[in-house]
Amino acid sequence: MKSIIAAAAALMLTGGVFAQDTFEIEPAQAATADVLVNQALDSDLAWSVVESLTTEVGPRLAGSEAEARARAWGEALGNSLNFDRVAVENFTMPFWDRGELEISMTAPYNLALHGAALGGSGRSPRLGAINSDVVYFRNVAALMAVADGSLEGKIAFVDGDPLVATQTGAGYGPANQRRRIGWQHAERAGADAIVVRSVGSDHHRNPHTGMISSRDGEWARIPVIAISNPDADQLRRLHENGTPLAMHIRSTAGWHGEVTSGNVVMDIVGSELPDEIVLIGGHLDSWDIGTGAIDDGAGIAISVAAAELIARLPERPRRTIRVVMFGAEEVGLLGARAYAEQHADELPNHVLATESDFGAGRIWQFVSNVDAAANPAIDAIGRVMAPLGILRGGNEDGESGPDIIPMAMNGVPTVGLSQDGMDYFNLHHTPDDTLDKIDPDALAQNVAAYVALVYLAANMDVDFRTPAEASDVEENAAEQ
Amino acid sequence: MKSIIAAAAALMLTGGVFAQDTFEIEPAQAATADVLVNQALDSDLAWSVVESLTTEVGPRLAGSEAEARARAWGEALGNSLNFDRVAVENFTMPFWDRGELEISMTAPYNLALHGAALGGSGRSPRLGAINSDVVYFRNVAALMAVADGSLEGKIAFVDGDPLVATQTGAGYGPANQRRRIGWQHAERAGADAIVVRSVGSDHHRNPHTGMISSRDGEWARIPVIAISNPDADQLRRLHENGTPLAMHIRSTAGWHGEVTSGNVVMDIVGSELPDEIVLIGGHLDSWDIGTGAIDDGAGIAISVAAAELIARLPERPRRTIRVVMFGAEEVGLLGARAYAEQHADELPNHVLATESDFGAGRIWQFVSNVDAAANPAIDAIGRVMAPLGILRGGNEDGESGPDIIPMAMNGVPTVGLSQDGMDYFNLHHTPDDTLDKIDPDALAQNVAAYVALVYLAANMDVDFRTPAEASDVEENAAEQ
Numbered sequence: 001m002k003s004i005i006a007a008a009a010a011l012m013l014t015g016g017v018f019a020q021d022t023f024e025i026e027p028a029q030a031a032t033a034d035v036l037v038n039q040a041l042d043s044d045l046a047w048s049v050v051e052s053l054t055t056e057v058g059p060r061l062a063g064s065e066a067e068a069r070a071r072a073w074g075e076a077l078g079n080s081l082n083f084d085r086v087a088v089e090n091f092t093m094p095f096w097d098r099g100e101l102e103i104s105m106t107a108p109y110n111l112a113l114h115g116a117a118l119g120g121s122g123r124s125p126r127l128g129a130i131n132s133d134v135v136y137f138r139n140v141a142a143l144m145a146v147a148d149g150s151l152e153g154k155i156a157f158v159d160g161d162p163l164v165a166t167q168t169g170a171g172y173g174p175a176n177q178r179r180r181i182g183w184q185h186a187e188r189a190g191a192d193a194i195v196v197r198s199v200g201s202d203h204h205r206n207p208h209t210g211m212i213s214s215r216d217g218e219w220a221r222i223p224v225i226a227i228s229n230p231d232a233d234q235l236r237r238l239h240e241n242g243t244p245l246a247m248h249i250r251s252t253a254g255w256h257g258e259v260t261s262g263n264v265v266m267d268i269v270g271s272e273l274p275d276e277i278v279l280i281g282g283h284l285d286s287w288d289i290g291t292g293a294i295d296d297g298a299g300i301a302i303s304v305a306a307a308e309l310i311a312r313l314p315e316r317p318r319r320t321i322r323v324v325m326f327g328a329e330e331v332g333l334l335g336a337r338a339y340a341e342q343h344a345d346e347l348p349n350h351v352l353a354t355e356s357d358f359g360a361g362r363i364w365q366f367v368s369n370v371d372a373a374a375n376p377a378i379d380a381i382g383r384v385m386a387p388l389g390i391l392r393g394g395n396e397d398g399e400s401g402p403d404i405i406p407m408a409m410n411g412v413p414t415v416g417l418s419q420d421g422m423d424y425f426n427l428h429h430t431p432d433d434t435l436d437k438i439d440p441d442a443l444a445q446n447v448a449a450y451v452a453l454v455y456l457a458a459n460m461d462v463d464f465r466t467p468a469e470a471s472d473v474e475e476n477a478a479e480q
Numbered sequence: 481m482k483s484i485i486a487a488a489a490a491l492m493l494t495g496g497v498f499a500q501d502t503f504e505i506e507p508a509q510a511a512t513a514d515v516l517v518n519q520a521l522d523s524d525l526a527w528s529v530v531e532s533l534t535t536e537v538g539p540r541l542a543g544s545e546a547e548a549r550a551r552a553w554g555e556a557l558g559n560s561l562n563f564d565r566v567a568v569e570n571f572t573m574p575f576w577d578r579g580e581l582e583i584s585m586t587a588p589y590n591l592a593l594h595g596a597a598l599g600g601s602g603r604s605p606r607l608g609a610i611n612s613d614v615v616y617f618r619n620v621a622a623l624m625a626v627a628d629g630s631l632e633g634k635i636a637f638v639d640g641d642p643l644v645a646t647q648t649g650a651g652y653g654p655a656n657q658r659r660r661i662g663w664q665h666a667e668r669a670g671a672d673a674i675v676v677r678s679v680g681s682d683h684h685r686n687p688h689t690g691m692i693s694s695r696d697g698e699w700a701r702i703p704v705i706a707i708s709n710p711d712a713d714q715l716r717r718l719h720e721n722g723t724p725l726a727m728h729i730r731s732t733a734g735w736h737g738e739v740t741s742g743n744v745v746m747d748i749v750g751s752e753l754p755d756e757i758v759l760i761g762g763h764l765d766s767w768d769i770g771t772g773a774i775d776d777g778a779g780i781a782i783s784v785a786a787a788e789l790i791a792r793l794p795e796r797p798r799r800t801i802r803v804v805m806f807g808a809e810e811v812g813l814l815g816a817r818a819y820a821e822q823h824a825d826e827l828p829n830h831v832l833a834t835e836s837d838f839g840a841g842r843i844w845q846f847v848s849n850v851d852a853a854a855n856p857a858i859d860a861i862g863r864v865m866a867p868l869g870i871l872r873g874g875n876e877d878g879e880s881g882p883d884i885i886p887m888a889m890n891g892v893p894t895v896g897l898s899q900d901g902m903d904y905f906n907l908h909h910t911p912d913d914t915l916d917k918i919d920p921d922a923l924a925q926n927v928a929a930y931v932a933l934v935y936l937a938a939n940m941d942v943d944f945r946t947p948a949e950a951s952d953v954e955e956n957a958a959e960q
Binding site for chain 1 (some may be wrong): 531534535536537538539546549588589590591592594683684685686702708709713715717718721723769770771792910911914915919
């Protein structure tokens with residue numbers, strides 16, 4: 001009974017069903033939002049943007065000259081459209097690249113493996129490749145139990161359960177442990193290298209790259225390589241047949257000192273409240289083995305297209321709309337951290353923020369984490385999105401994209417437009433992250449949802465921020 | 481009107497609808513066929529065979545030591561099952577391998593391309609890679625029109641229309657021209673190398689390999705490379721934007737003299753007519769970039785499993801059932817040609833032949849090319865297969881697998897069990913041709929169809945061959 005009462009109380013707070021909590025969007029704004037939604041559904045602007053980025057710039061590894069070309073591309077794009085201010089905001093970062101990789105099974109027979117060094121991987125010894133017997137671990141838990149020094153002269157192969165594909169992407173975290181921390185245990189045990197089953201839900205000969213986790217800022221000294229799921233299946237079958245395995249690995253992956261990266265910040269300046277910012281964006285860098293179409297050319301394209309449709313209106317919105325093309329997301333949210341630092345004074349003026357960084361699938365849910373008093377207005381925006389097939393989620397978790405985390409930690413209200421992630425981990429961080437994987441209709445639906453959200457949030461006479469005192473009160477209440 | 485009369489005449493000849501043409505299978509044989517079909521549907525024998533071949537032997541390039549291991553595997557398998565005779569029949573062949581390949585786009589920026597040398601490709605100059613500007617051709621017809629000598633110092637890139645996926649595989653031939661003969665025109669025009677859009681219906685970063693066609697026995701002197709469809713899309717978009725393209729290619733592909741290959745021939749010796757042979761099979765070699773699961777581990781597995789189920793019956797069939805694991809199919813039906821030569825005296829005793837070499841999809845059609853008098857018996861076999869979801873096709877085209885062609889040209893009657901090829905060219909000749917792509921239920925349906933076919937063909941009191949005189953009469957009639 002208690003839980004039903006709690007649910008009813010939550011419903012009252014989130015305002016879904018009680019007339020006194022409904023918020024009416026001003027008719028003129030509602031009409032304009034409708035026009036924008038229909039324009040977005042008919043527009044190929046987002047498609048053109050992601051086609052241009054993936055074709056003319058191509059892969060964009062964080063910190064590389066390709067990422068610098070992407071910033072120049074972004075700056076030129078912003079200037080060619082109707083943005084009022086376009087700035088590149090640089091920061092410095094350590095640069096890692098994958099160099100060259102040879103990886104093959106050498107016993108019981110020669111089989112070229114489809115592998116990719118993981119971000120932060122070390123290299124094989126400069127004067128030779130690694131040719132070692134393989135010790136098989138069914139999963140990362142088995143590797144974590146290994147004794148110090150027990151893998152001297154060996155290569156650890158860490159198998160694992162497949163990534164479970166879900167709409168929300170909930171399968172990623174559990175599968176990701178072998179990629180993130182496996183190397184720390186292999187290195188502790190003295191292994192020459194560690195090879196892990198790719199974190200992905202596909203069945204292609206595609207390795208999935210991605211960052212490893214540092215150990216208190218220290219990166220791997222040994223090669224840390226992901227191999228494709230079919231290759232991992234093959235090794236598992238051979239191991240289960242009792243067949244001893246060996247591998248050849250040569251990797252020149254490594255760190256190359258400090259380089260410059262940057263964020264591209266593009267504003268449509270508000271007419272009445274130019275200092276108040278509604279922020280959307282995506283990240284400009286991509287893993288280098290694909291062309292970064294779904295991760296995250298799509299997010300860049302959706303954000304730019306939504307803002308541009310608003311910039312083409314006869315009047316500027318009341319608040320400033322800011323599109324940020326974040327740099328160096330894949331290697332640790334470096335652009336997002338730099339943005340939060342460089343804009344620290346301005347963060348209290350960020351009235352709402354979100355990022356599109358979960359592919360190019362259709363949006364199915366709209367979640368938020370705004371002040372409770374503003375929730376009826378968010379619900380009203382949700383009703384504008386409902387015809388697009390978007391469910392209004394709750395106001396407890398505004399999961400809004402990784403680059404928003406540093407802002408959210410500083411109190412910026414967030415919303416999230418949840419994309420269907422069922423196919424995302426078939427493509428994410430693989431060579432298959434290419435333009436042809438994007439469905440233009442789904443992309444246009446994303447733009448339609450964003451344009452409604454951003455237009456209304458920038459024009460409504462509603463503050464989504466929690467006043468400092470109220471926030472303190474809530475926190476005190478929560479503690480009791 | 482004439483065509484309706486012709487169709488009616490054909491129906492009368494093929495006997496589909498006229499009571500006087502029906503053939504009744506002996507009740508005991510029909511009952512045994514039913515038992516075998518149900519055993520096949522419940523059996524995982526074929527799965528075990530293809531799992532073993534792809535896992536324990538792996539890729540099996542024609543003429544390689546891996547193909548030799550596959551023959552040893554096949555011989556051991558036959559001896560471990562209930563075959564009466566198992567023989568390896570060697571032949572010699574020229575050996576080509578792909579060596580190493582580097583291929584990347586170098587202008588307008590660096591992009592690693594996913595490529596594979598085509599069988600019969602030449603190599604880049606020994607003392608250096610090729611770094612050349614690219615000349616784009618929209619399709620092979622455009623390349624064929626190029627003037628002699630006009631591509632000196634250039635790399636020809638031949639784009640093309642996508643392979644159209646169909647149930648029958650009819651899209652393969654048209655798409656295949658750029659792979660087969662494009663090099664002859666590039667070489668005539670003096671190009672340093674030719675790169676073609678892969679012949680495949682998928683959208684993955686997978687190159688599709690396969691053989692080029694020789695020019696009167698001469699093979700390419702220049703590198704002949706296929707790149708993945710997404711890579712070809714990228715080059716097309718850049719070209720259409722007016723961007724000049726350049727590439728880097730280093731290939732060590734080439735020919736390495738004569739080697740030994742072989743066929744594995746496995747017999748269940750007939751009890752009454754041991755000299756009369758019903759032949760089924762698949763090919764043992766595979767392209768080396770996958771593990772040859774659907775092409776053609778599946779065909780080997782289906783054939784072995786169907787024959788083995790019959791070999792486990794208390795009595796031998798009336799005729800001999802022969803399973804042939806053909807060697808060196810991919811490089812020009814070399815095993816099939818060797819078989820036809822080595823068994824030339826015996827070919828008139830081959831009463832029926834077919835091969836499974838179109839993947840592991842469900843069988844949807846049963847076609848034949850047998851003597852008209854035997855067609856009612858083939859129809860009767862078709863009725864046994866109908867509950868498996870198999871349509872009886874005609875008796876005009878017994879398309880029966882490439883390795884049967886040399887036999888068919890020598891008058892051996894053929895049948896074909898048409899597999900669903902809708903997905904076949906997503907996988908065929910790619911790194912993705914791996915075990916996980918096989919559906920065990922579809923594989924078992926294949927075995928069920930084959931076991932019915934082979935058991936009945938080996939036991940029925942029907943000759944599928946056309947008597948020499950009758951054949952002459954028909955040919956004379958056709959000429960009039």
